[in-house]
Amino acid sequence: MMFRQYIAGIIFILLAVPSSSQQFTYVKDLTPQKIAAFVEQAESDLNPDTVAYKLIKQTPERLSNDQVLTLRRSGYHFFAFEWAIRLIDQGQHQQALLLLERHWYSAPRSSHIRLLELLRQQQQFYYMNRVLKRFGEIEPYSTLNAMDKSKSIDEIDIDSAGSLGFSIFGRNEQSIPCEHKVVLVAESLRSVKQLAFLKAKYMDSSFSTELPYCFSEPYYVGDLTQCRGKGTEFIRCDIHHLIEQPVTKQARHLVIMTDKPGLANVRHGVMALNSKSGFELFIHELMHFTYFEDEYPVSANRAKWLCATEGLKAPNLYVGENAPKGWYQSETCKFGKLPSYKPQRAVSKMEYHEIHLSNQYLGLWLKSLDKTLLAPSDYQNYLNALSANE
Incomplete structure (x- = not known):
């Protein structure tokens, strides 16, 4: 009798108290x-x-x-x-x-x-x-906050960054399967996102099938590159702390993006961008990797050596009095000793980066890419020089 009462009591409790799944369904509904x-x-x-x-x-x-x-x-x-x-x-x-x-x-x-x-x-x-x-x-908000402030990669939680879809320089790098490897690095969260946007836009454009470049995922580098600049000056970045990593050694070109103010440029084969830089400017700077020259007046210091002797100086620049047939005077050497010429009469992307790239300049770009693959890039030469001095 006592046993039956005990069993009945247990059954009553089980029926009276809803299961957690029943309660969850009730709350949901x-x-x-x-x-x-x-x-x-x-x-x-x-x-x-x-x-x-x-x-x-x-x-x-x-x-x-x-x-x-x-x-x-x-x-x-x-x-x-x-x-x-x-x-x-x-x-x-x-x-x-x-x-x-x-x-x-x-x-x-x-x-x-x-x-x-x-x-x-x-x-x-x-x-x-x-x-x-x-x-x-x-976490992962502490990691986002640190990246937003361009904190050192030592202050970043790698697992949290990975869960958010970000890659940290020197921690989770991937090989890049092509000859024209371009490694993307960013100093801040905003820069990482903007580089990812530029890469995605490139991959969605006709350039991805017409040009041989392949881009890495954007790597967060924090304060490693110490970029600096002002609104009217070129951005300058230091790559000394990047040179020992496999991902930078396998690259043919390097792109660094910062939140610091300054003008985008390519120096020693390294492109420096501001996080406000858009896609058209990115393409303009990409052309500098294959030695295209700006078609607006270059500085007097640059013109002093660039415009001092005759000859074909770039895919889009001839300096001298006797320009090739079908070339037209340009503004590049306005402050130089000799005049300069460009291969098309119309204003090009190398003068105003917002302008659409013409088929003629695309053809020159492809020819220049074929030639440059035969020798180390400016970035690779610069990287070797830095490594030798370390």
Whole structure:
């Protein structure tokens, strides 16, 4: 008899208490009317142990702003934090920070993650930094914050970066299967994203089938390259800390992007770009890898040696009085000793990078690429010289 009563009691308990899967289904299927009823119940009775409160706490994102505000005013700390999330969604970041100061430690980690994820989606790294600095590190947002500030790669969590789809220089490099290898490196989160955009745009363009270049994924290098520049000066970067890695040794060209101001340029076969540089400028600079010259007036110092003797100086530049047939005077050597000529009358991409690349210049580019493959690139020569001096 006692045994049967014991079994009956166990069966009663099992039937009376819903399983976690049943409860999950119930929460998931809550109607707006049921949510409104539970909110009203929770508001009338400040008790975090009620079923009504526990259910609406599991799905805060389904509550309206008015409902969240009502529960916040009723004294629930959880919904005070939820209201901070709603303020961030409305762009009221400073006001949200005041709420976080009071309610951060009473909120669950899931709410912390929702708030930081919203800041990430908004690209509000200034406020993300303030939150993390005040309340402690949370991955992967700490890694995003460090990358946004161009922190050293030693301060980056490799696993977090990988989960976000980013590659860290010297940590997870891949081989590049072609002769015209171009390695992309970036000093900041913004630069990584812009290089990824430029690569994707290139791959979607006709250039990807017409030209032999293949690009690496963008590698985050942080402060390794120490780029510097001003608005009217060329960007300059240091590659000394890159030269021992296999990915830079296998490259034929190198592209560095920074958030620092300055003018894009190619020097020693290394392209330097600002994170505001667009696709058309990228193509213009890419042509410099195969020795195309600018067709606007170059500086007096450059013109002094570039325009001092006659001859074909670049695929698009002849210097001297006796230009080849079908060539037209250009502005390149405006400050030089001898005049300069270009192969087409119309303004080209080498004078204004926004201009569409003509078929004539594309043909010259392909011919120049064929020739340059026969010898080491300027970057490879520069890399060898640096390595020899190390």
